[in-house]
Structures are given as C-alpha cells and as structure tokens.
Amino acid sequence: MPSFIRHPKDFWIGVIFLFIGLAAVVIGRTYTMGTAGRMGPGYFPAVLGWLLALIGVIAVVRSFFREGEPIGRLAVKESALILSAVLLFGFLIRGGGVLIAVFAVVLGSAYASGKFRWRSAVPLALGLSIFAMVVFIQLLGLPIAIVGPWFGG
C-alpha cells in the first residue's frame, strides 16, 4: 500500500462508493431524465449516483490526512470456501436435488473452519441433508426434488 494512504479502510470504502456511484451514473445515462417536476426513471438514480460518488471522493481524500488502522488479515481462504459452497448449492439444487445440494453446502463450508474434521463433518452433512429433506420437502412441502433429474430423480 502506498505510504500516502494513511487510513486504508476509509480509502477503500471510498473507492467502492466512488466506483458504484459513477457506475450508477454511467449506466443510468440511457434512462430518461425528465424534469424536477416530472421525474423520469433516470432522475433519482442520477442524483443518488453523484451523491455516492461525492461521498466516495471525500472518503478517499480524507484517507490521505487522517490516521487509521490497517485493514488486517483478509480471510481469503475462508470466504472463498464459504462462497463457493453456497454457489455450489445454487448450481446443484435444481439438477441434483436437495440431498446433494445440502450435503455440498454443509461439507464445503465446514471445510473452511480450522476445526474441520472429516469424522464429524461428514455425519453433520448427512444429518442435515436428511433433516432438510424431512422438514423442507416433506413437512413444509417446498417444490424441490429430493433427488434431481441429473441423478435419475
């Protein structure tokens, strides 16, 4: 990190605000603006987008002058595992059915913990799959296949 950034947290949240604000303005350029009295679909988003960008700029500029703590360790491995487990659930739920999808999200996310043990995680995943099948499908009647078409369900 360059040394002129004294408050990295403020700097990065500012960058995020600035980026999203400008993106909202740029994407929103195609929407009809209308007038203040008859606002089109583009009016309010443009105002908000510019405001957000402005706040982003203030945060970035301020981060050059105000001292702040470093961001600290990013849990890259943990977030990657948790998020992929959830994505995998989304990918599997239709084709694979609830048993497979729940097994995947539970086992995959459990792996992110430093206390992961196959011996306890596999039974947990199996147990929760069966729990989900009984509670969500059989009791609450959600329209999800227990075993999806990919596995001959």
Added chain:
Amino acid sequence: MELFSNLGLGFETAFTLTNLAYCLLGVFLGTAVGVLPGLGPIATIAMLLPATFSLAPISALIMLAGIYYGAQYGGSTTAILVNLPGESSSVVTAIDGYQMARQGHAGKALATAALGSFFAGTVATMLLALFAPPLADLALKFGPAEYFSLMVLGLVASVVLASGSLLNAIGMVILGLLLGLIGSDVNSGAQRYTFDLPELADGINFVIVAMGMFGLGEIIRNLEHESTRTVMMKRVSGLMLSKEDLKRIIAPVLRGTALGAALGILPGGGAMLASFAAYSIEKKVSRNSAQFGKGAIEGVAAPESANNAGAQTSFIPMLTLGIPSNPVMALMIGAMIIQGIQPGPAVMTEQPSLFWGLIVSMWIGNFFLVVLNLPMIGLWVRMIMVPYHHLYPAILMFCSIGVFSLNNSDFDVYLMALFGLFGYICAKLEAEPAPMLLGFIIGPMMEEYLRRAMLLSHSNALVFFQRPISATMLVMAILALGVVLLPALRSKREEAFKEDA
C-alpha cells in the same frame, strides 16, 4: 371506550388456536435461533421469514413479531451465559449479566431479564394501543412531501445512530437506496440496472440482501478468528428472585421501560439505543452504582426492560406510517408487502382485526417468553454449546434453502453469495450494513413520494420547507446531523460507542 373495543377485537383475532400456535412457534423459534451466538434478530428474522410466506397475513405477522422478541430475548440469554452478545442491543446486558453468571447468579440474571422484559412489553403494548390510532389519524393528513421528509429524518437518524464513521454510514444509506431502485420503475415501467437479466426485473428481494450481508458476511467474519467459547453455567438454577431483588429492580425496570418506550418510537431508534442509554443512566442514578460492571442486578434489569420496550414501540411508526425505524422493522415491512398489505395509516382502518390482533399478540408473545424461556433454559444452554464449526454450516443451509425457495431461483442463491462477499468487505472496512438495508427498503417508496411531491408543487423544491410538518421533520434531521458533526459532541459519541463496544 374505543380502546377496549379495539383490544377486544384484537383478543378475538389473536386468541384463535392457530394464531396462538403461530405466536408460540414464533417465540420458540426466535429464541432458539436467537440464542445461537453471532445471530442477531435481523439474521434470525431473515432466515425464518420464508417459513411464514405460506401463512395467512395475520398469522405470518404474529409469528414474525414472536420471532423478533424471541430473538431479542435469546440474545440476552447468550449475553448473560457466555458474554457473547448475539446482537447489539444485548451488549450492555452482557456487562453485568455475565458477571452475575460468574458469581453463580445466572438464574437470577435470566429471571430479571425475563420479568423486566415482560413488564416493559406489557407497558409498551398499552402505549402502542393508545398512541397508534391518533398517530394514524395524523398520518392520514400526510401528503407526499411529509412522507418524503419523514423518510429523510428516518434515514438520517439511522446514520447518526450507527456506530463508526458517519460518512460511511451516509454512503451505505445511499448505496442501499440505489440498490432498491434495481428492477422496473413503477411509473414508467423502464428497466433500471437489470443488465437485461429477467431475474432482476422485479428487483432484488430484501431477504437476499439481509441474509447475504447479515448471515453470510457475519459467518466469514467469525471464521477469521475462531475461538472456543466457554459456557459459564452448564446448569442454571436459582431462577427465583428474592424480595430484596425485586425491590432493587423495580425502579430500574420502570426507568428502563420509560426510556426504551420513548426511544423506540424515534426513527433510527429501537432496541439498541434504548438498552445502552438505559444502562448509562442507571449507572448514574443508581444507589448501587459502584457495583455496576461487577454484577449489579440493576445493570441487567434496566437495559433489558429498555430494549424490549423499544422493540415494541418501534412498531408504532411502522404500523401507523408504514415507515421502518430500524432494519428489523424494514424486514417486517417487506414481509407485509409480500403478504399483499401496503403498510401505512390505512392498515388500521381497513384491516382493524389484523392491526389489533397483531398488537394483542405482542402482549401474548411476551407472556409466552416468560413462561417458555425460564423452564426451557436447559435447552437454550445446550443450543449455545453447539460448537460454531458445526453451527455455521447449518446456518448456511437454512439461508440457501430459504433464499432459493423465494422464487425457486438459483440466481437468488448466487446473488446472496455476492452480498455475503460484499457484507464481509464492508465489515472489514467498518461500514455498517444496517443503514444500507434500511435504505434498500425505503428506496422505491422514497423516490415515489419525491416524485409526487414535486409534481404536486409544480417542481418547487421549497415545498418540503413550506409545509409545517414536513419542515419540522427536515429541521430535526438537519439538527441531528449538525449535532453529530460538531467536534465536541462527536468525540462524545465516539466515546459512547467505544464504552459499550
């Protein structure tokens, strides 16, 4: 008296077997999930919300309200037993509650919390019944300008009360407002920020945002520094309060209730502010102030009564004006819209049985809390002891299935993952997600009222200051911002947040 006939109607609605059962179920599930460390009321409600979609509107709302105060109370239980407040409103309860538990008085602390909450809940429910009708009458006179200004005030209040950087909180509100605009514009039907994805045409469901930011984001954050928890008491006994204890808690409970009820009505207020204001006041006025921080029973009684009173009275602006004063109420509004009820002053006149039924059910729910929680404390302790590395995969399962079941759409699940990542990043950068969620729900309403107000005033932006009610609210918003921006008070505010963090 009209009040009694109204309450009578409420009892009629709430005392059906079905609604009593949903109330009980809500309180039970809310407490069960609420005691789990790291899950506050927002995540709890978001997680359990899909389960209520298939119910009749009144049953769904009764169950959700039950989940809310169940979660609230569950959070206090965890705060007392493991010094791990699941939510911001029980942070202060943990200070003295945990000390009491360490000295072997966990039972007393829990009983105090339960009785204080019940008393506060009863009083606040009465206040709700008394003040809702006149407020709804007043709200019927509100035009779009008043509504817009009220929303501005609500958002400003949520920003002022957010801990951490003011600028970040404002940014998060605006970001939330923008995200709320995704989908079809109600006026023109134009597609905004949908990237030609049909899944975004109806906008993003608020459950996805809430679960992603408060559920997933929080889990990743907790995994950053895993630690082992120790439960103070494996066996909780001595739930009875002595006469002397009762004497000691009466005044704190009364003060806490009054303060909580008042703060709960304020936009941006609610349980969190109420509990920590009550604690600091009690610490100043109490005769036992020296004991505070070392296990003073007053330090549990006051904030617990306050947060329950605040939780209850925060329903007042939600039910009468249709405006959420905090993220939990924002979720309730979202739930009402899903049930086909447009929140606002008309609810009371058009659906009186729903309105009064809900209010009466709150009181019943508070009663259930006492009778259910104290005897079942053994079960809650066992739930708290579930190790986190077994708990969070289960939470993820609930979130994933819940979000998928909204529209049977895998896209929603991917979107939740995205919000989870964003929630984690925000947490790392100390930008609070609560103002964003509030902005997200208010966004479309706010745009609509702004448009109408400007149309009616023939594009005269001064209209917001020309109408007295609207002007008052805007001035209050400006004052609130000004107060926080003043350097002297600013350091005080930071101190206040630090003290309790």
